[in-house]
Amino acid sequence: MEMNIDELRPHASRIHFTKTSASQINAIRRALLSDVPKMAIDDVEFHLGPIRDEATGKDYDSSTSLFDENVALRMGLLPIPTDLKQFRFKDKCVCKGEGCANCQIVYSIDKKGPCTVYSSDVVPMGDTKLTISEPNIPIVRLGSDQALLVYATAVMGTARTHAKWQVAQSAGLGYQPHVSVARAKECSDGCLKKIPTLCPGKVFSWTDGKLKVVNENGCVFCEACEKSCSHGSIKVEGDPTDIHFDFETDSSMTAREALRFALNDLRRRLEELRDAVVSIG
């Protein structure tokens, strides 16, 4: 297998694999989706009863337009910044599950209506580098007499337990297209003429009176070209050994960090499998 990173943005990447197969790339896809750990809010403590504004002396109602469970669920889905070198799973931490700076982050929200509570209102207690990098995710709208006062604890987990611990999103693979034009005797110009305008990927162009393939990578396998010529002049094939792979992260970590962890973890598990098979003899 050979690998070339075509595009590497902070939270998205496109990788070109050659001399490979769909099953190998699918193993990487599944490792990215299920095995990369991240921090996510797992416990939310709501203040119940009146919430007093010390400056004005006004009492606010602690109930909002959403059930507390919904607010907690939305907070669970926020992309909590995760440094994989720093954070540990709680049960494997040196604190033996008690909770410390290496295995949990405590956030608070203290907002009074009328307003919309956003992810930027979820404030880390301690290190400001743990501030959520996406500030505009709405959580709940507060009426003029409503307030929200909560403490939330984020811990490490993986998407094998719950989707809120899923780092990678929109992970998908596609074969490299190979498009060829071999004009059949039966083809009229009318038969092929419309193909450049039919093709959404701008794959074809008329050059010197001939239909030519000018942008093979633009092909999305829609088959519009093949269907427009009933004489079989156009052939579109996908190469199963030559694969493009795309994925994004939820911004809790960079695409590079997620990919590095997934590849190392996959290698570790394959080595364990190999050792187990060898030990059977």
Ligand SMILES: [Zn+2]
């Ligand atoms: Zn700990």
